[in-house]
Amino acid sequence: MPTPQQFAETLTSIGISNNSHVIIYDSKNSSNAAARLWWMLKAMGHKKVQVLNGGLAAADRAGMSMTNEMSPVKKTEAYTFTNWQLPLAQLSEVEKKAMDKNYLVIDVRDAYRYNGESEPIDLIAGHIPGAVNIPFTTNLDEHGLFLSPEILRKKYEQELHTIPAENIIVHCGSGVTACHSLLAMAYAGLPIPALYVGSWSEWSRNNKPIACNS
Known part of the structure; x- marks a missing residue:
């Protein structure tokens, strides 16, 4: 930043x-x-x-x-x-909160990257232990347009359950496409959670725990 x-x-x-x-x-x-x-x-x-x-x-x-x-x-x-003026999360905070059930860390990368099947950008594949996968592409319809605010709101309310925005951290590979999901939440009329700018690139190069589903 x-x-x-x-x-x-x-x-x-x-x-x-x-x-x-x-x-x-x-x-x-x-x-x-x-x-x-x-x-x-x-x-x-x-x-x-x-x-x-x-x-x-x-x-x-x-x-x-x-x-x-x-x-x-x-x-x-x-x-x-x-x-x-919007919340930012740091590496140490993500590490502390990812496994805490009172918090939610969202990984918006494609499922194959989250699952650890392959990694086209960073050196290591996988995801932050405790993070859930909600790909940013699910914000869009088949024409590349945002889903309606009503559909997006319903989707995120189901995914986020009752966890408040101040307890949510969103990340991607390098802090860029995570902003697409933050935009989708704002478009749906929801509060904007914290962005972990360092994202997977920072996490994976700092000898932090890594989970895979593959």
């Missing part, structure tokens, strides 16, 4: 101010960089931020005009904020 000052400077450099209405998309159904940037803006308290449902592909299907040219950056006043 960048420091608040570093991220504020980056936003200013691309023409985003505290009052900007930011709409974000990417080329992966808005499930990759778009969801992470949405989370970062929400975490800094930005009020007007949205993600384009379905990303670039949805815009193309809708007949929106496309260009290969870079848009000019608009000059704006400096972005200001001092502290992240």
